[in-house]
Amino acid sequence: xxxxxxxxxxxxxxxxxxxxxxxxxxxxxxxxxxxxxxxxxxxxxxxxxxxxxxxxxxxxxxxxxxxxxxxxxxxxxxxxxxxxxxxxxxxxxxxxxxxxxxxxxxxxxxxxxxxxxxxxxxxxxxxxxxxxxxxxxxxxxxxxxxxxxxxxxxxxxxxxxxxxxxxxxxxxxxxxxxxxxxxxxxxxxxxxxxxxxxxxxxxxxxxxxxxxxxxxxxxxxxxxxxxxxxxxxxxxxxxxxxxxxxxxxxxxxxxxxxxxxxxxxxxxxxxxxxxxxxxxxxxxxxxxxxxxxxxxxxxxxxxxxxxxxxxxxxxxxxxxxxxxxxxxxxxxxxxxxxxxxxxxxxxxxxxxxxxxxxxxxxxxxxxxxxxxxxxxxxxxxxxxxxxxxxxxxxxxxxxxxxxxxxxxxxxxxxxxxxxxxxxxxxxxxxxx
Ligand SMILES: [Zn+2]
Numbered sequence: 001x002x003x004x005x006x007x008x009x010x011x012x013x014x015x016x017x018x019x020x021x022x023x024x025x026x027x028x029x030x031x032x033x034x035x036x037x038x039x040x041x042x043x044x045x046x047x048x049x050x051x052x053x054x055x056x057x058x059x060x061x062x063x064x065x066x067x068x069x070x071x072x073x074x075x076x077x078x079x080x081x082x083x084x085x086x087x088x089x090x091x092x093x094x095x096x097x098x099x100x101x102x103x104x105x106x107x108x109x110x111x112x113x114x115x116x117x118x119x120x121x122x123x124x125x126x127x128x129x130x131x132x133x134x135x136x137x138x139x140x141x142x143x144x145x146x147x148x149x150x151x152x153x154x155x156x157x158x159x160x161x162x163x164x165x166x167x168x169x170x171x172x173x174x175x176x177x178x179x180x181x182x183x184x185x186x187x188x189x190x191x192x193x194x195x196x197x198x199x200x201x202x203x204x205x206x207x208x209x210x211x212x213x214x215x216x217x218x219x220x221x222x223x224x225x226x227x228x229x230x231x232x233x234x235x236x237x238x239x240x241x242x243x244x245x246x247x248x249x250x251x252x253x254x255x256x257x258x259x260x261x262x263x264x265x266x267x268x269x270x271x272x273x274x275x276x277x278x279x280x281x282x283x284x285x286x287x288x289x290x291x292x293x294x295x296x297x298x299x300x301x302x303x304x305x306x307x308x309x310x311x312x313x314x315x316x317x318x319x320x321x322x323x324x325x326x327x328x329x330x331x332x333x334x335x336x337x338x339x340x341x342x343x344x345x346x347x348x349x350x351x352x353x354x355x356x357x358x359x360x361x362x363x364x365x366x367x368x369x370x371x372x373x374x375x376x377x378x379x380x381x382x383x384x385x386x387x388x389x390x391x392x393x394x395x396x397x398x399x400x401x402x403x404x405x406x407x408x409x410x411x412x413x414x415x416x417x418x419x420x421x422x423x424x425x426x427x428x429x430x431x432x
Pocket of ligand 1: 063064065296
């Protein structure tokens, strides 16, 4: 199917810098086949008028748990350990497999409507999530959450994860990482085994690291090292690693992350809301760490909206560092796009608008109050936009949302199922 987005403003990389200019974008099949130059023999089935429109590479949510979307606003104002072990874990224990399917679809709806085209998901319900991704048309990296203590190649979850990965290969929008949950739920030998198997299978690792003060204190008490050193010693960083959070990190930890080329996903809303603080993003960037951006699950964020996250990311660091130069709108936009693509091993395929890359794009309205006047649009994306400006979304060359109507997901059905599920799980607000 051929699509032209005609004469729109678009964010394109020029010599490594994102630059906004007026362009026409030609899409054929799943790829961008031309920018301004119409390829020979190109035939358009669909023409999108670019007047008052801004085209951006789809945002990449590099750390979330989509199935948890039904747990939005049900465990708030709690300490991290109480949130996780006293509230979230008991709800997880009651979930039916199909609940994860509807939860993931709800999360994906929210992401599509706010311009995200790919997400990196860690969870326990792979089949339900891969089914939801196949239907929604989104691009996703799926990571089976793994917890354990011993070096055991017969570990049930590990082998389930390997089977699930084989199963998911039939969809080219799906990719897979191993997801050992965190140092406080995975023993050193178990982590070493995950790293060994990941290396053998050519997979990366997606892990939570150094999220809370309690985690770091317990690690020092029990193992006399930081969570980053613990993961290093277990061989985790010998495979491409995406480390979510990295809030409580020392200067030595940052050096390890940079040396081992670990990509760090910062999750500002979740970290702040759980009272965990914030990752030293400017310091990590200065050390050469590939920093990307995630929402984390809706149980802790409580949103899947990457525009909100971009705003927090910039404001938190400008405020706490007491200098507005420590992170720019350009840097934030890269963190939310190409850096996420690189972390997921897809830097050559997605994350920017370039000929030959996959057509994963979000089209925003500029004729709305939040984007008016159209002065510095990169600043507008970072500081003014809320996500509601996203009008249409194309993923893998397919129009997934047009004029805010998501074509691949039955929204009403998702809302119905989520409401019923929340009643059953006792999460629905009793006052309604
Ligand atoms: Zn998480």
